[in-house]
Amino acid sequence: MTLHQTNLCASSSYSIYLHLMILLFLISLLCLQPTITAVAPTNVTDRFALLKFKESVPQDPYNILSSWNDSMHFCNWLGVKCGRRHQRVTVLDLQGHKLRGTLSPHVGNLSFLRSIILQNNSFYGEIPQELGHLFRLQQLYLYNNTLEGEIPSSLSNCSNLRFLDLWGNKLKGKIPFELGSLMKLKLLQLGDNNLVGGIPPSLGNLSSLKAFGVAYNNLVGNIPNAIGQLYGLVFFTISVNKLSGTIPSSLYNVSSLQIFSVSVNQLNGTLPANIGLNLPNLQLFHFGANEFSGPIPSSLFNATQLQRISLDNNKFLGSVPTNLENLPNLFYFRLSFNYLKKSLHFLTSLTNCSRLQTLDLGVNQFDGVLPNSVSNLSNKLIELDFEYNEISGTLPGSLKNLVNLIALGLNDNHFIGVIPTTFGKLEKMQVLGLKGNRLSGEIPASMGNLTHLFEIFLDDNRLEGTIPPSIVNCQNLQLLGISQNNLNGSIPLQLIGTSLLPLVIVNLSHNSFTGKLPFEVGNLKNINQMDISNNNLFGEIPTSIGNCLILEYLYLQGNSFSGAIPSSMASLKGL
Numbered sequence: 001m002t003l004h005q006t007n008l009c010a011s012s013s014y015s016i017y018l019h020l021m022i023l024l025f026l027i028s029l030l031c032l033q034p035t036i037t038a039v040a041p042t043n044v045t046d047r048f049a050l051l052k053f054k055e056s057v058p059q060d061p062y063n064i065l066s067s068w069n070d071s072m073h074f075c076n077w078l079g080v081k082c083g084r085r086h087q088r089v090t091v092l093d094l095q096g097h098k099l100r101g102t103l104s105p106h107v108g109n110l111s112f113l114r115s116i117i118l119q120n121n122s123f124y125g126e127i128p129q130e131l132g133h134l135f136r137l138q139q140l141y142l143y144n145n146t147l148e149g150e151i152p153s154s155l156s157n158c159s160n161l162r163f164l165d166l167w168g169n170k171l172k173g174k175i176p177f178e179l180g181s182l183m184k185l186k187l188l189q190l191g192d193n194n195l196v197g198g199i200p201p202s203l204g205n206l207s208s209l210k211a212f213g214v215a216y217n218n219l220v221g222n223i224p225n226a227i228g229q230l231y232g233l234v235f236f237t238i239s240v241n242k243l244s245g246t247i248p249s250s251l252y253n254v255s256s257l258q259i260f261s262v263s264v265n266q267l268n269g270t271l272p273a274n275i276g277l278n279l280p281n282l283q284l285f286h287f288g289a290n291e292f293s294g295p296i297p298s299s300l301f302n303a304t305q306l307q308r309i310s311l312d313n314n315k316f317l318g319s320v321p322t323n324l325e326n327l328p329n330l331f332y333f334r335l336s337f338n339y340l341k342k343s344l345h346f347l348t349s350l351t352n353c354s355r356l357q358t359l360d361l362g363v364n365q366f367d368g369v370l371p372n373s374v375s376n377l378s379n380k381l382i383e384l385d386f387e388y389n390e391i392s393g394t395l396p397g398s399l400k401n402l403v404n405l406i407a408l409g410l411n412d413n414h415f416i417g418v419i420p421t422t423f424g425k426l427e428k429m430q431v432l433g434l435k436g437n438r439l440s441g442e443i444p445a446s447m448g449n450l451t452h453l454f455e456i457f458l459d460d461n462r463l464e465g466t467i468p469p470s471i472v473n474c475q476n477l478q479l480l481g482i483s484q485n486n487l488n489g490s491i492p493l494q495l496i497g498t499s500l501l502p503l504v505i506v507n508l509s510h511n512s513f514t515g516k517l518p519f520e521v522g523n524l525k526n527i528n529q530m531d532i533s534n535n536n537l538f539g540e541i542p543t544s545i546g547n548c549l550i551l552e553y554l555y556l557q558g559n560s561f562s563g564a565i566p567s568s569m570a571s572l573k574g575l
Helices: 012-029 046-055 107-108 127-135 153-157 177-181 201-205 225-229 249-253 297-301 373-377 398-402 421-427 445-449 468-473 520-521 543-547 567-571
Strands: 080-081 089-093 100-102 116-117 122-126 139-140 146-148 164-166 172-174 187-189 194-196 211-213 236-237 242-246 259-261 267-270 284-286 291-294 308-310 315-318 332-334 339-342 358-359 364-370 384-385 389-395 407-409 414-418 429-433 438-441 453-458 462-465 477-483 486-490 503-505 512-516 529-531 536-539 552-556 560-562
Touching: 012 236, 012 259, 046 089, 046 107, 107 127, 107 503, 122 512, 153 177, 177 201, 201 225, 373 398, 398 421, 421 445, 468 560, 520 543, 543 567
Parallel strands: 089 116, 100 122, 116 139, 122 146, 139 164, 164 187, 172 194, 187 211, 211 236, 236 259, 242 267, 259 284, 267 291, 284 308, 291 315, 308 332, 315 339, 332 358, 339 364, 358 384, 364 389, 384 407, 389 414, 407 429, 414 438, 429 453, 438 462, 453 477, 462 486, 477 503, 486 512, 503 529, 512 536, 529 552, 536 560
Antiparallel strands: 080 089
16 A cells, blocks of 8 residues: 555545535535524414424433423424514424434424524435425535435525535436525535536526535536636535536636635646736636646645645646745645656745645655755655655655655655665555655664654565564554565564564565564464565475464565475455
């Protein structure tokens, strides 16, 4: 596993992050109507509708609906608020109570209802068409449930609707074009569903819209030009769909945009030269995993409020602009899997980004040496990735300054010299990748200080000497790759003779290890893959290897083992 395999931008956590960003922004826009709970003559229609709603919710683990009975006026029922004048239900708020059931169509008879707030429950079934009868409805929050079926086109009758959030359900079908008539709509969040078809051009009529989210669906086609007419947009998130074509040029001129996320689609084209000047309020700019090409405009970094930049997995080329020093809030910067080249001098301008946590430049064509300024990057940095480039020179021992590093990727470059002993001071390190270089010398004993180390890749170098016994101190180590080096000596008991290390994958192949395979190899209860091929090992294969019950891949060829294959290996059903 490489660093890039752990950083898929389409993860569910990213979807939740975008949704929370939208919700936090829109809290300030909420304006509930005055309410009162004083007893007044019962409105039979509202009471009956509420009881029908209760009937459709068979699972109520917190007994939230137990108060819904004749012992009190329905305006006093938990989750119900009524208007001051007519004693009619205006708010139904039962969010986050683990309610499980269907949405009763009788809710459509609560004709004074302004807010339906039912998010973070387990409602299933379809959204009732009858909600379209609620002409006063302003807020409809149904996100994070398991609702199915299509989005009712009748919602377009709710002409006062301002907030429509259906994120995180199982809705299917197309986005109704009729929603384009909701002229007061400020939030349209349909992300994380199973919607198909295209983005209706009619949505360009939503002149009050502040937030538009359709990420994590199966939408196809182009982004309608009309979307660029939404001049008040703050959030635009369409990531993880199958959208194609270019982004309308008018959208690059919506100066209010703060969140601009189009990652993981099939979009193409170049970024406008003046993008950062026209979008000065950008905070999140995610264009990764598309087919964008051309240079990265230097003006992008004139948007000084940027916090997250993701341009990875595209076809960007040329050099990285050097005007990065004015991004004080930048904490996430990913440019991997492009055709970027030339030196890494732009890193010097990044040293002013004191909040930087993720810097991913892997799989490009950067050359030259790592500048000394790399050691002056933010001490909050937790991920630093340069793998699969053309970088040469020695590994700076001063990288020890980056004391919060969790992942360091330097695989597959042209580094020479020794592994600095100072790397042992990076005590929070979990993933260390140095494979595919020309490193020489011994593996430093200080590696034993990396007690949080989870994966280490040292394969395909020119390392020599023995495996340091201190490796046993890395008590979280699951993946050890040191193949294709010049290592010698016996395989230390500290490595495979103890049950302290939770090793899952071990590759010691293509070295010059000698001696016998220790009988204690049977202590590796978690081992799934073990490759000790092409060494100078001899003697019998230990019968204890039959205790490695999870073992699926075992490579022993290219040694001088003798004797019979242990019968105990018959218990290894995965082989």
